[in-house]
Amino acid sequence: MRPLAGDVSPLAPVKASDDVLMARFCRGDEAAFEVLYARYAGVVFGFLNRMLHDQAGAEDTLQATFLSFVRSRGRYEAGTSVRGWLFAIAANAGRDALRRRKARREDLADPDSADVPADAAAAPDPGLARDIEVAFAALPAAEREAIILHKICGFSFEEIAGSLGITATAAKVRAHRGYQRLRLLLGETPEVQDHAKEGLT
Amino acid sequence: MMPLGGDDGALPAELRRRVHDAAQAELRRVPIATPWQRQAGRAVAAVLAFSALALLVCVIAGIGPGARVGDKAALLGVLLAAQAVGIWSIAAPFSRRRLGAAVASAVVAGLAVALARAGSSTGAGSSPDWLCSVSHLAVDVVPAGVALWLLRGGAWHPLRAVAAGLAAGTVGLLVGEIGCERGVVHVLVYHLGFWLVAAAGFLLATRRVRPRSFAP
Numbered sequence: 001m002r003p004l005a006g007d008v009s010p011l012a013p014v015k016a017s018d019d020v021l022m023a024r025f026c027r028g029d030e031a032a033f034e035v036l037y038a039r040y041a042g043v044v045f046g047f048l049n050r051m052l053h054d055q056a057g058a059e060d061t062l063q064a065t066f067l068s069f070v071r072s073r074g075r076y077e078a079g080t081s082v083r084g085w086l087f088a089i090a091a092n093a094g095r096d097a098l099r100r101r102k103a104r105r106e107d108l109a110d111p112d113s114a115d116v117p118a119d120a121a122a123a124p125d126p127g128l129a130r131d132i133e134v135a136f137a138a139l140p141a142a143e144r145e146a147i148i149l150h151k152i153c154g155f156s157f158e159e160i161a162g163s164l165g166i167t168a169t170a171a172k173v174r175a176h177r178g179y180q181r182l183r184l185l186l187g188e189t190p191e192v193q194d195h196a197k198e199g200l201t
Numbered sequence: 202m203m204p205l206g207g208d209d210g211a212l213p214a215e216l217r218r219r220v221h222d223a224a225q226a227e228l229r230r231v232p233i234a235t236p237w238q239r240q241a242g243r244a245v246a247a248v249l250a251f252s253a254l255a256l257l258v259c260v261i262a263g264i265g266p267g268a269r270v271g272d273k274a275a276l277l278g279v280l281l282a283a284q285a286v287g288i289w290s291i292a293a294p295f296s297r298r299r300l301g302a303a304v305a306s307a308v309v310a311g312l313a314v315a316l317a318r319a320g321s322s323t324g325a326g327s328s329p330d331w332l333c334s335v336s337h338l339a340v341d342v343v344p345a346g347v348a349l350w351l352l353r354g355g356a357w358h359p360l361r362a363v364a365a366g367l368a369a370g371t372v373g374l375l376v377g378e379i380g381c382e383r384g385v386v387h388v389l390v391y392h393l394g395f396w397l398v399a400a401a402g403f404l405l406a407t408r409r410v411r412p413r414s415f416a417p
Contacts, residue, residue: 028232042212066224072416074234075294092356092415165295
């Protein structure tokens with residue numbers, strides 16, 4: 001890793017804020033990019049994996065996300081949340097992947113065609129874990145995005161609004177509708193609801 | 202597939218390296234980012250210059266006498282402004298307000314074109330009516346190319362695509378305003394009507410185009 005100009009230690013950027021790193025990255029600083037990549041690649045992959053419900057698709061979309069992150073850094077406006085901007089790119093790339101997959105007539109909501117995670121099968125109740133995965137995959141993309149960003153990535157509704165280009169109220173409505181739909185898909189028994197909450201958090 | 206409650210950091214090492222290398226190669230290819238304002242400024246200048254060139258060609262070819270250009274200066278100004286606002290808004294990071302303003306300015310420009318001909322009867326021209334639409338399409342090719350290039354620089358969104366299609370089509374309206382003297386019905390159908398159809402076509406055509414970037 002190349003040391004940053006002006007930094008005493010090459011490890012200094014690890015502690016730098018996203019805003020500082022982004023400013024350096026926009027000036028072509030590879031070290032700043034390295035830190036941002038190390039900070040967010042994993043969590044973006046997790047988001048895409050859940051959004052697409054498809055490992056191979058998530059891998060391709062992760063690459064598209066970071067290529068876009070590099071290519072479009074001139075579109076980043078100082079003062080905006082870097083994390084929010086990166087997740088906006090990931091959400092757009094994910095939606096595009098879903099649209100293309102839908103165009104290929106693959107039915108994501110079909111339980112028979114949905115991928116069943118190996119980890120889910122190894123869970124204490126593999127049947128229930130599978131039900132949760134399938135129900136989650138059956139949610140409309142917009143609702144799924146809002147739930148993933150809020151519940152799993154820990155975004156506030158204001159941050160989700162910034163990432164998705166909607167209002168905070170609209171983000172809340174999407175998440176609320178998603179939870180309602182999940183409840184319908186999973187049934188109303190308290191046991192199932194408890195497991196679903198655990199599965200999502 | 203990761204379980205819903207799984208570890209976000211569980212990114213396979215091989216994938217982590219592959220994506221990193223691809224992104225780093227892209228960064229080395231273009232180390233310094235061009236601010237979007239500079240890119241937008243260049244695009245607006247290019248489209249306005251093309252419009253000016255199209256007007257000049259009309260005047261030189263005798264399609265639109267210079268005097269007519271002078272008479273319609275205010276209307277042409279409205280069309281050029283709508284063009285500039287539209288191109289700027291699609292080059293800029295996604296903003297509903299900015300894109301809404303672009304669509305609104307295009308609508309105002311369209312209404313201005315219609316009102317400028319209000320009251321005039323449909324005059325018979327020597328050429329068929331549809332020739333105006335074909336000319337419209339021909340002069341729209343260059344601004345549509347610029348608009349498409351800008352659109353591919355960010356994630357596709359219907360509002361961006363509509364703003365882009367309308368902005369590109371104002372060049373055709375501009376030339377039509379100078380080169381055609383027919384009445385309001387002809388303008389509503391073969392100029393403004395075609396303008397809206399072309400914008401809708403642009404919206405549908407660009408939906409399938411893969412963007413260079415998914416940035417907002």
